[in-house]
Amino acid sequence: MNWQQRIDNALSERRAAEALRTRHVVCQGAGRWLTIGDRRYCNFSSNDYLGLSQHPFVVRAWQQGAEQFGVGSGGSGHVSGHTVAHQALENELADWLGYPRALLFISGFSANQAVIAALTAKEDRIVADKLSHASLLEAASHSPAQLRRFAHNDVRQLASLLAKPLSGQQLVVTEGIFSMDGDSAPLCAISETVQQTQAWLMVDDAHGIGVVGEQGRGSCHQQGIKPDVLIVTFGKGVGVSGAAVLCSDTVANYLLQFARHLIYSTSMPPAQALALRAALQVIRSPEGDDRRQRLAARIAQFRRGAAQLPLAVTGSQSAIQPLIVGENARALRLAERLRQQNCWVTAIRPPTVPPGTARLRLTLTAEHQAQDIDRLLEVLHGGE
Incomplete structure (x- = not known):
């Protein structure tokens, strides 16, 4: 089967299953x-x-940012693309969400891929909710670690998987609010279960940030937990686009060295960072x-x-x-x-x-x- 036949067959199968996507x-x-x-x-x-x-305030902030910085960043943040606008946004996010550091990414998909790829090794295990977002499960399946999935929001099965012997480390992955079902993860119970082991907890709160919790601080704040790694994205409740990883100083420094999606991607436009700060100002007001x-x-x-x-x-x-x-x-x-x-x-x-x-x-x-x-x-x- 040549390239064209393979592509034609795949499209035909999708069409026959009434599953063909259109824009x-x-x-x-x-x-x-x-x-x-x-x-x-x-x-x-x-x-x-x-x-x-x-929102007029957010739109004006982007316009003013474009006048000040232009419409692009000009490079990776590791070269010349990390501006005072980016740094101010990272500082504000870290302060607002109660973490030592925040690192900006161009999208939630790239943030999830970057963190999982950078943190995990062959001897490790990723334990993920079965209904986690495609960016999380794809990153886990492509990582060197073994992937085990627990039934949706089933803390008992999560505990059982975490109890299995392992020579490496374990990373538990879930969402705050699930993108297709709209339900919330039992984050408090998950966090308590994780804390009984040496595992780390990573929460993608794309659909919770800005929308739930005091001042819109999200699902983790609402349920009174602090995961080791928190992913927040800006294309939902924040109304713009992009993402950030909230973590410790050590993890941030590590990601700056080893997160390829961060190192080799052009950073978001500085004007976008200013628009995001304006959106956060509205969210917190x-x-x-x-x-x-x-x-x-x-x-x-x-x-x-x-x-x-x-x-x-x-x-x-x-x-x-x-x-x-x-x-x-x-x-x-x-x-x-x-x-x-x-x-x-x-x-x-x-x-x-x-x-x-x-x-x-x-x-x-x-x-x-x-x-x-x-x-x-x-x-x-x-x-x-």
Whole structure:
């Protein structure tokens, strides 16, 4: 089989399974409304949970940063790309989240890949929640360490895996809020279990930072734990993009020497770092509290109405509200029906989620109005 045949066969298999991914050219769409061509939809597929991507204060900060620094960093942070703007953001993140150090990365995916690749060796074991994000599981499977997965949020099975003999070290990996199910990890119980061993705990809080906890400090702060390594990303509740690793001085110095994704990638534009500081200022302010309260109200409103739907509603209390459909084709039909009624919803199918659990992944934001939720529920109650 030659290259072209291999590619054609793979695409044909995806198409036959109703699992082929497509992209849509969006004219405008990070906030409440999404525009494609000349049609506008109420957007229920945005991770911009607090609506900060459109916030005037954040937008102005990026504009002013571009005027001061230009639109790019010009190089890796190890060469010439680490500016006063980057350093100020790292310092603020470390202070806000209670860690000695923070290191900026261009994305959450690269941060997860970098940390796992740099920390683990052949004799080590990674013990990860089965539903951890693809960036975590892929990094673990490609690392020299052995990968063992525990059933989703099953602390007892985690303890059993950690108890198995090993000559090296163990790294426990989980998310704060899971991206496809929207539920929270039992971080307190996980942390207590990890502390009974010599393992380290790494938490990816992409969907919790900015959204939950006092001042939006995230899932770990909300549950009263401090993992050895905390990953926060900025493309969800913070409303921008990029990520940071929060850790000790020693680990930060180690990553600066051995994290290839950090060493060999151009750093984020300094203007972006200034926009992120502006977003953090909003998140930590009374306005941030107000936005979190508005989001909580929309979540509660949706869940009250969704309880009557002929679809499986998960126990998620987060901004991620999946409706489990089952079959790929049915999920696609429902998503299309919603779009015909000007509600933009994405159908998520395997391999992103387990086989037989295709779903509508609804995301709610602080920018949604009560009438938006009412309209969404009205269309959903209308059936297929």
